Amino acid sequence: MRAGLVLLLIIAAACAPRPDPRVAEGERLAQARCASCHAVGPTGASPRPPAPPFRDLHRRYPVDQLAESLAEGILTGHPAMPQTSFDQAEIEAFLAYLRSLER
Template identity: 55%
Template sequence: MTFRHTIGCGLVIASAICAALAPAAADQEQGRRLAQFYCARCHAIDRVNPSPLRIAPPFRTLHERYPVEMLQEALAEGIITGHPTMPQFSFDADQVGDFMLFLKSLERGQAVR
């Protein structure tokens, strides 16, 4: 094996290890699917429709009420609310990233359909 070949193989292996260890990029579509599964029963998760449950704020307006970044910790630790109709759930770190990317897209008007 030549020196160049050895260095080349080492670089390929190092790149593969770095790629495997790097955090996954947030996925807006996966965030939308999470919102659909966990939230759409009560909240509007799109840019136009009203929330099915009138008292549940549409996700597109959450940023008008408070910084949505404040939800990250609650999503990871488990959302607990003072009303019984909202289910308790928690997301793993990747799901939090996906969900937050989706919420932020609603602010910008770029939500996936």
């Protein structure tokens, strides 16, 4: 009986989805480049109240459509947000992180 339980646990662990390694890199990028204004995690308020929390971005924008803006440099209508751009690997990681916040 016990051997059956151990085997079941091994099979369950082997079948569990593997975390996307890009998510951790995307979180690091969000912390480094965005956390001074935006709430970048699953909870908490943004340090700058008008800056939307990242966990809510998918409600405002199709997150995957942000790739072009991230590549070209985010330009906004307000002077408080600095212009920044991401390379392709950073975009993939950043978007993977944003998608992880949708859950």
